[in-house]
Amino acid sequence: MIRTLCLTLAVLVASSSAFAQKNKDDKKPAKKGPKPFRWVNPIPKGNWPDGLKHGTFKSPSMNIDVGYCIYLPPGYETKKKSEKRFPVVYYLHGGRPGSETKSIKLTAHIDKAMQQGDVPEMIYVFVNGGKVSHYNTPQFDSFGEDVFVKELIPHIDATYRTIAKRESRGLEGFSQGGRGTTRIMFKHPDLFSSCAPGGAGHSTEKSISENHGRENDNLVFAEGYNTWDLARKYAKNPKPSLKILVHVGTKGFNYENNLEYMELLTSLKIPYERLIVEGVPHSAGLIYEKRGLELMKFHAANFGLLR
Secondary structure: HHHHHHHHHHHHHHHHHHHHHHHHHOOOOOOOOHHHHHHOOOOOOOOOOEEEEEEEEEEEOOOOOOEEEEEEOOHHHHHHHHOOOEEEEEEEOOOOOEEEOOOOHHHHHHHHHHHHOOOOEEEEEEOOOOOOOOEHHHOOEEEEHHHHHHHHHHHHHOOOOEEEEEEEHEEEOHHHHHHHHHHHHHHHHOOOEEEEEEEOHHHHHHHHHOOEEEEEEEEOOOOOOOOHHHHHHHHHHOOOOOOOEEEEOOOOOOOOHHHHHHHHHHHHOOOEEEEEEOOOOOOOOHHHHHHHHHHHHHHHOOOOOOO
């Protein structure tokens, strides 16, 4: 009887310990909220390509410093004496709020392709999209689009050896950056020749269009300030013409609404190419890992660098 009682107590203690451990293991770490928004975000420590730099400029409209990251190709420094100039691709990050460091992991793929000579050399600039990424939101004192278009681009052209003309300027972005790329390319076709929006949330943009600019109770944009209405407006006078490559992964949560948006472009007779990446989720990094070379070559071809 005593032996049985001891065994029972041992089992109960073991079960209680296992249950406590299971509860401990099952506790999920508390989700971290978004980092406070800052216009300047230095590059974190890491093994980055030599060509990746961080810079700032003084925003004339806001009178504060604004950060950006820039990738300078291998030949930028070695060919300095020749004053060789390079085309530029501006990359718009995903997520909210903005930070110029959000998409710089892509430089590993970009640098490898250029070091190996797989694509011609180009400059890539990584943009800080502001408090509501890549939108002008005066209600939050943040003008992500205007700071990029009206201030950052002139600063880059004045500071680095760019080919400062539309034919040598590209625009690309993913997720929120895909939304931004789409809106900005249709608003400013005079600035960009090569545009590659990826994984954009066009269903949200469609809802904004249908609800008079309202994304949610706290976020209302100007009428027509969305990817659907801007495409319709551009289609009425598609000049200058844009080279467009819509890219998305088949496992991404925006896959279906990107297909729907491509149907809109087709119905509006806006020419575009598509890059559908099989089996890839909502991830710019995984898309670059599998098909990034095609995105880079798309821009290079539009810049006249490939024959």
